[in-house]
Amino acid sequence: MSARDQLLVVIDPVARRTDGESVRIAKDVLSAGAAVRVCLPDGPEDFTKALARRGTRRLVVVGDDRALLRAVGSLHRDRELAGCALSVVPVGASQTLARGLGVPPGAVAAARAVLEGAERRLDLLVDDSDGVVLGDLRIPPVGAAEGGGGGAGVPAGGFGAEGSTGEGARISARAVSRVTAGGPAEGHPWLRTCQSFVRTLASRPSRPVPGAGRGPARLRIEADGVVLVDLDQPVESVRVTTVDGGLAQVEVRPASVGAEAAPVRVRAGTVTVSGPDFRYRADAVVAGPVRTRTWTVHPLAWGLTLPR
The missing domain is CATH 3.40.50.10330 (Probable inorganic polyphosphate/atp-NAD kinase; domain 1)
Known part of the structure; x- marks a missing residue:
């Protein structure tokens, strides 16, 4: 056999x-x-x-x-x-x-x-920490909330968000106003306790909502050593996809200012992204945050059995 x-x-x-x-x-x-x-x-x-x-x-x-x-x-x-x-x-x-x-x-x-079936040799995208990408790479990580990549206090689907007072705190503040509007609290210990508790809730900032505050990022993106977008140009999204021929398809969508900015598309053997902390989704896995990462195409690096 x-x-x-x-x-x-x-x-x-x-x-x-x-x-x-x-x-x-x-x-x-x-x-x-x-x-x-x-x-x-x-x-x-x-x-x-x-x-x-x-x-x-x-x-x-x-x-x-x-x-x-x-x-x-x-x-x-x-x-x-x-x-x-x-x-x-x-x-x-x-x-x-x-x-x-x-x-x-x-x-x-x-x-x-x-x-x-028969074996077909495929290209592989490998990063500088030995992580692999079989399909595509996305920044920001689309669907990060489902992939479990969001950390505590970090929006899972975006580049970052500032903590702010949420709806629950605003409701608590209105509750304080209604309690105090009824007159002084002297002689009512239970009312003073209630007011203290509500003030505590009103002053406590809410946890950032996943995906809230997502906006353009400042990233430097290089393809085979050529700068496509630098830190002075906000970026909406980056996508790197493995294609045949030992190269990757790189698509960068700059943030639009007034008229919509045209995406930048090139093919390259290496892609480097750097800048403030960012997360990325490599196929089904969300990784980061990192400040710089380089991906390199390894031509015909692995074999997969597919229908003839």
Whole structure:
């Protein structure tokens, strides 16, 4: 039996919890066409160890976009990505990345592609901290609230926001006015206690609302050493997308002043973003804040099994 017919099927624990039926179908289809060894890791650490123990078997990941990213990132950090033809059966809520790469939807179709498909070499975007991007990179991180990237007191979807007195504090202030409008509080200890409590609420600033106060950022963006936008030009958004040919498509949308500013689009092998602290979304993962980050395209750095 050839190595192609021997599979190590690593099933992400999130996939097992969210859609056990699709996981079962994928295992049945794969087992009908190859010699399958199934691995059921309990968490990210076990997941990474399972990849290292694959031997000569072809690696198949059953899981969502995050499981795919975890597999590619782990293999890249171990410098084993170039020699590993990866296959994926998308199972879970997040499958946008896998489908965008050409993996067919549905457990049956994806499992058949693993058995009957062919390896396709793809470019990889790697940052200077060894993080990987398979699809696209966005600044600010679109959908950061869903990705869990927002920190305490930091708007998850924007560049930053100032803390301010919220609606609850304004209501409390009106309550103080109504209480004091009824006359002096002497002789009523309960009223003085109420007034003190309400004043405390009114003076306490509310927590910033995720996404509130989002506005243009001041960033310096360089593509292959050429400055596209500098700190004196506010930026609404930045998007970097991997494309064929060893280059990335870079799109910068400057903040409009009066007439709408035209986006700047170039292709480059390296992209550097620097400036005040910013967050970014790399595929399904929100990272940061950082002050500078450089992404470099690694041509044909990894292989994915896709339908012929």
